Amino acid sequence: MINKVLRLLKTFLIYAGMPFRLLLILLIFLVGLYILKSLKQESDITTCLLMMGKLIIYTLSMKVIISNEDYTKYMNYLYSDEKFICLFTHQTFIDSVIIMSTFPRSGPIMNKQPEFKYINFDDDIITKLGGIFIDINVKGNTVQKIKDNVENRKSGSPPLFIAPSGGLSSQIPGNISKFKGNGAFINKTKILPIIIKFEDDTLNYNGDYGESMMHSYLKLFLVENYKIKIIVGDMIEPEEKECYIQYKERVYNIINEQYKDINI
Numbered sequence: 001m002i003n004k005v006l007r008l009l010k011t012f013l014i015y016a017g018m019p020f021r022l023l024l025i026l027l028i029f030l031v032g033l034y035i036l037k038s039l040k041q042e043s044d045i046t047t048c049l050l051m052m053g054k055l056i057i058y059t060l061s062m063k064v065i066i067s068n069e070d071y072t073k074y075m076n077y078l079y080s081d082e083k084f085i086c087l088f089t090h091q092t093f094i095d096s097v098i099i100m101s102t103f104p105r106s107g108p109i110m111n112k113q114p115e116f117k118y119i120n121f122d123d124d125i126i127t128k129l130g131g132i133f134i135d136i137n138v139k140g141n142t143v144q145k146i147k148d149n150v151e152n153r154k155s156g157s158p159p160l161f162i163a164p165s166g167g168l169s170s171q172i173p174g175n176i177s178k179f180k181g182n183g184a185f186i187n188k189t190k191i192l193p194i195i196i197k198f199e200d201d202t203l204n205y206n207g208d209y210g211e212s213m214m215h216s217y218l219k220l221f222l223v224e225n226y227k228i229k230i231i232v233g234d235m236i237e238p239e240e241k242e243c244y245i246q247y248k249e250r251v252y253n254i255i256n257e258q259y260k261d262i263n264i
Helices: 002-016 018-038 042-059 068-078 095-102 114-119 123-129 141-151 213-222 244-260
Strands: 062-065 084-088 107-111 132-134 160-162 190-198 226-232
Touching (some): 018 042, 018 213, 042 062, 042 095, 062 095, 068 190, 068 226, 084 141, 095 107, 095 190, 095 226, 107 123, 107 141, 141 160, 190 244
Parallel strands (some): 107 160
16 A cells, blocks of 8 residues: 555656756756857867766656677777768657767757757757758758768767667567668768667657657656666678668668667
């Protein structure tokens, strides 16, 4: 009886605290962007981004698990002259924050939204993030920007983080979402897999089944001590004779098998 009452009380507190946590995360985000605007040194920018990400993850009562071996693997590639992109599995609205809180110098690819002007998220911010803005309405725009970024990459430069699944849930339980986009594969660039696995499917964005974006955002606030595990896979290199579609399928199969082997 007492345990049942305690569980009900805990559930009530989680729901009652949602508005406060929502406001706190908004404050972290806005203050973080304001501070980021004034920073010039690369080390200060990296620290600011990591702190923003970790504070948001902590506020949402989530725990990100990554081994020292996998973290070191990423850092070694980051501070190498390797020309590559990071491809991450993406099916919830918190994935980008998870990446920001875990990997220093991670460059996002973002579609430039008109709403960004209201929070001062502009070209200066995306440059400091090491990412690129794209226009999905301009044919070839994404592919060329990715190519230029990779070719100009130097040791310590942020690798681009790309999610070809588009953030939708997998229609096959226990598997990663199918890759919809081709931008990560057309140039046949080397790929470093960043595999994110959640303790269950609670947070998946189910837009294909009628779930609204608002609902998917709000349910991030309803978990407690929620575990997320990240694996950094081995670098995948394109084969000379395969076309980009074959490369895309091979990368999917490699990452999907690694995903299925992850235990939380």
